[in-house]
Amino acid sequence: MKRFSIGIIGATGATGMELLQLITERNFPIHKMHLMASPKSAGKSIQCNGKNYNIISIDQLTDEKDLDILFFCAGGDISKKWIPYFSKKNVFIIDKSSVFRMEENIPLIVPEINGLKVTGKPQLVCNPNCTATILSMALAPILNLSHFKSVLVSTYQSASGGGFAMMEELKQETRRSLNNENSQPKHLPWSYAFNLFSHHSPINEFGYNQEEWKLMEETKKILDLPELEIHATCIRVPVLRSHAETVTVEFESNRPSIPSIKKALSDFPGIKIVDDPEKMIFPMPSLSTYHDEIFIGRLRHDPIHPLKTHFFICSDQLRKGAALNAIQIAETYIASHITA
Amino acid sequence: MKRFSIGIIGATGATGMELLQLITERNFPIHKMHLMASPKSAGKSIQCNGKNYNIISIDQLTDEKDLDILFFCAGGDISKKWIPYFSKKNVFIIDKSSVFRMEENIPLIVPEINGLKVTGKPQLVCNPNCTATILSMALAPILNLSHFKSVLVSTYQSASGGGFAMMEELKQETRRSLNNENSQPKHLPWSYAFNLFSHHSPINEFGYNQEEWKLMEETKKILDLPELEIHATCIRVPVLRSHAETVTVEFESNRPSIPSIKKALSDFPGIKIVDDPEKMIFPMPSLSTYHDEIFIGRLRHDPIHPLKTHFFICSDQLRKGAALNAIQIAETYIASHITA
Numbered sequence: 001m002k003r004f005s006i007g008i009i010g011a012t013g014a015t016g017m018e019l020l021q022l023i024t025e026r027n028f029p030i031h032k033m034h035l036m037a038s039p040k041s042a043g044k045s046i047q048c049n050g051k052n053y054n055i056i057s058i059d060q061l062t063d064e065k066d067l068d069i070l071f072f073c074a075g076g077d078i079s080k081k082w083i084p085y086f087s088k089k090n091v092f093i094i095d096k097s098s099v100f101r102m103e104e105n106i107p108l109i110v111p112e113i114n115g116l117k118v119t120g121k122p123q124l125v126c127n128p129n130c131t132a133t134i135l136s137m138a139l140a141p142i143l144n145l146s147h148f149k150s151v152l153v154s155t156y157q158s159a160s161g162g163g164f165a166m167m168e169e170l171k172q173e174t175r176r177s178l179n180n181e182n183s184q185p186k187h188l189p190w191s192y193a194f195n196l197f198s199h200h201s202p203i204n205e206f207g208y209n210q211e212e213w214k215l216m217e218e219t220k221k222i223l224d225l226p227e228l229e230i231h232a233t234c235i236r237v238p239v240l241r242s243h244a245e246t247v248t249v250e251f252e253s254n255r256p257s258i259p260s261i262k263k264a265l266s267d268f269p270g271i272k273i274v275d276d277p278e279k280m281i282f283p284m285p286s287l288s289t290y291h292d293e294i295f296i297g298r299l300r301h302d303p304i305h306p307l308k309t310h311f312f313i314c315s316d317q318l319r320k321g322a323a324l325n326a327i328q329i330a331e332t333y334i335a336s337h338i339t340a
Numbered sequence: 341m342k343r344f345s346i347g348i349i350g351a352t353g354a355t356g357m358e359l360l361q362l363i364t365e366r367n368f369p370i371h372k373m374h375l376m377a378s379p380k381s382a383g384k385s386i387q388c389n390g391k392n393y394n395i396i397s398i399d400q401l402t403d404e405k406d407l408d409i410l411f412f413c414a415g416g417d418i419s420k421k422w423i424p425y426f427s428k429k430n431v432f433i434i435d436k437s438s439v440f441r442m443e444e445n446i447p448l449i450v451p452e453i454n455g456l457k458v459t460g461k462p463q464l465v466c467n468p469n470c471t472a473t474i475l476s477m478a479l480a481p482i483l484n485l486s487h488f489k490s491v492l493v494s495t496y497q498s499a500s501g502g503g504f505a506m507m508e509e510l511k512q513e514t515r516r517s518l519n520n521e522n523s524q525p526k527h528l529p530w531s532y533a534f535n536l537f538s539h540h541s542p543i544n545e546f547g548y549n550q551e552e553w554k555l556m557e558e559t560k561k562i563l564d565l566p567e568l569e570i571h572a573t574c575i576r577v578p579v580l581r582s583h584a585e586t587v588t589v590e591f592e593s594n595r596p597s598i599p600s601i602k603k604a605l606s607d608f609p610g611i612k613i614v615d616d617p618e619k620m621i622f623p624m625p626s627l628s629t630y631h632d633e634i635f636i637g638r639l640r641h642d643p644i645h646p647l648k649t650h651f652f653i654c655s656d657q658l659r660k661g662a663a664l665n666a667i668q669i670a671e672t673y674i675a676s677h678i679t680a
Contacts, residue, residue: 150645152492152588154494154586156496156536156575156577170534171518174514174518175518178511178514178515178518189620190624190626191626194510194578194579194580194625195579195624195625195626196496196577196579196584196624196625197622197624197626198620198622198623198624198637198638198652200620202620203617203620206640206641206643207598207617207638207639207640207641208640208643229642229644229645230644231588231642231643231644231645231648231650233586233638233650233652235496235584235586235652237496237536237577237578237579238534238577238578238579239534239535239536239577239578240534244536244575246494246573246575248492248571258547277542277543277547280529280538280540280542280543282537282538283538284530284535284536284537284538285534285535285536286530286531286535286537297538298538298547298573299547300546300547300548301546301547302569302571303546303548303571304569304570304571305490305569305571308571310571310573312538312573312575
C-alpha cells in the first residue's frame with residue numbers, strides 16, 4: 001500500500017493533537033510525518049503511534065521535496081501567510097482556518113456530502129467551521145428526501161472551539177468559582193465559570209457575529225444551496241468539547257414522515273440516532289464526546305405548523321467538528337488519488 | 341399602612357429562600373409570617389429581616405384565622421393536596437406549581453402583562469413556569485407593536501430550575517470532574533459536569549417534554565394568544581441560576597423596526613436592553629444573576645426573511661423566573677385589595 005508524507009502545522013494545538021490521535025486510531029498510511037508549531041514549541045517532541053517526532057518550525061519544511069498532504073491547523077494568519085507558498089508545490093492542502101473557505105473555486109468539504117470535489121490531484125481544500133460541518137451532516141440526508149424552505153439553528157458551543165487555552169480557562173475559572181476565589185479570566189473579558197455567552201466574535205452590519213455568519217454561509221456552500229434561508233444564533237456554553245445545536249427545518253412543500261427522516265439519517269454514514277423518549281436518552285456532550293458520530297435526537301414534527309420539523313444534535317467538536325473531518329478529507333484524497 | 345399575614349409553604353427550598361430575600365429587599369408589609377417546610381425541616385428556624393422564624397409543618401397552619409396571602413412553593417403534590425383546603429378559607433393563594441396553571445378560570449399571572457386579572461379579593465392565582473414568564477416578558481412589549489405569526493424558542497436552562505438539590509449536584513459533579521474523581525450523580529441518571537441535556541421531564545405524544553409543553557401552553561395563556569404557533573426546545577445547561585433563551589419571532593405582516601422594538605422593550609417595566617456590539621456586551625448569566633430584570637440583546641432582523649426578528653434573553657431563574665414574579669403578584673394583590 002502506498003504511504004504518504006504528511007505535515008501538520010499547528011500540531012500542538014487542540015485540533016493538531018486530535019489529528020495525531022486519529023492518525024493512530026485510523027492507522028493512517030504515513031511514510032514521513034512533519035510536525036510544526038509556533039517557535040515556543042519548536043525543539044520539543046511529541047509521541048504518535050509509539051514514535052517520537054520533533055517539533056520543527058514551518059520554515060524548516062520549505063526544503064521538503066516529497067510532501068504529499070499538508071494540514072493547516074494553526075489559525076488564519078498562518079494559513080494566509082503560508083498557503084500561497086505551499087499551493088505552488090505539488091501538495092494536497094487541507095486548511096482548517098476560515099481564510100479561504102468562501103472562495104468560489106476552493107472546495108469546502110464534508111466528505112460524506114461533497115467528497116467528490118476532492119479530485120485526487122494536489123489542490124487546496126477547506127475544512128468547514130465546526131458548527132457548519134455538524135449541521136450539514138444532519139441536513140444532507142434530510143435534504144435528499146425533500147427541499148427546505150428555511151433552516152433555523154441555535155448552538156450550544158463548547159470551549160474546545162477556542163482551543164486548549166479556552167478549555168483550560170473554563171476549568172480554571174470553574175475551579176476558582178467552586179473555591180469562592182476571585183475570577184481571573186485571561187482569554188475572555190468575563191468568567192466562563194457556570195456561565196454562557198453570545199459567541200465572542202465581531203458583529204457584522206446585519207447584527208450577526210462571525211461565527212453565526214460562517215455557520216450560515218458555509219452550510220449553504222457545503223449543501224450547494226446558495227439561496228437557502230438560514231438563520232443562526234451562536235452561544236458558547238460551559239462544556240468542554242462537544243457542540244450541540246437545536247434545529248428547525250421548514251420544508252418547501254412535502255414534509256417527510258419522522259420514520260422516513262430517521263431512516264435517511266440512520267442510513268447516512270457518520271450519524272447515530274439517539275432518541276429514546278421512554279428511557280429519556282437523547283444526544284448530550286457526555287455521550288458524544290470522543291465519538292466520531294453526529295448524535296441526533298428529539299426528532300419531532302411541529303404540533304401546529306404542517307411543514308416544520310425539529311431536532312437536536314450533539315457532536316464532538318474536535319472530532320467531526322475539526323480533526324476527524326480533516327483526516328476524512330485526507331483519506332478521500334488518498335482513495336481518489338490511488339484510483340485517479 | 342396595612343400589613344399582611346403571609347404563609348410560605350416550601351420556605352427552605354430555592355424559591356422559598358429567594359422569596360424571603362425579596363421580602364426583606366422590597367420591605368414587604370408583613371404583619372405575621374408563617375414558614376412551612378417538609379417534616380425534616382420542621383423545628384428549625386430561619387432568619388428574615390433580622391427576625392427568627394420557626395419552621396412549622398403545614399398542618400399547624402390550619403388553625404390560623406387571620407391569614408391574608410399564602411405562597412405555595414413546595415411542588416405539585418403539596419399544592420394538589422392543600423390548595424383545595426385553603427381555597428375555602430378567605431386567603432389569596434399564589435401557587436408556583438404547575439397543577440392548576442392551565443385551568444380555564446384560574447389566572448396565570450405575570451403582573452406587568454396581565455396583573456389586572458388579580459382582583460384584590462381572595463382568589464387562587466398561578467405563577468407561571470420560569471421559561472414562560474421570561475419569554476412572555478420579552479414578547480408582550482413587541483406584541484403591542486405588531487401581531488405574531490409564530491414564535492420559536494430554544495432554552496439554555498440553569499440548575500436552579502431543579503432546586504437546591506440540582507444546583508448542589510452541578511457543583512459536586514463539576515468538582516469531581518475537575519479532580520478526576522468518579523461521577524456520583526444522585527438526581528440525574530448522568531453527570532451534570534460540563535454537560536448539557538434535553539430537559540429531563542416526560543415526553544408527550546407529540547414528542548415534546550413537559551417543560552417545553554408548559555413553556556408553549558403557558559406563554560399562549562399569559563399573552564392571551566390561544567392560537568399562537570409557538571415551538572420550544574428546552575435544554576438544561578451547566579449554569580447555576582440564570583436561564584437564557586434564543587427567540588425568533590415571525591410577524592404576521594408588519595415587522596417593526598429594530599429601534600422601535602428596542603424602545604418598546606425599554607419602556608416596559610422589568611426589562612433591560614443589553615446590546616452593545618462594539619463592546620461585545622450581551623445578556624449572559626454572569627450579568628443577569630441576582631438581578632430582577634429580563635436582559636435582552638442580540639436583537640436583529642433576519643437578513644433574508646422580511647418578517648422575522650431574532651433576539652437573546654437572559655434572566656435570573658429564581659428572581660423573575662420564580663420568587664420575584666410571585667412577590668410581584670402579592671404586591672399587585674395588595675395594591676388592588678387596598679383600592680378595592
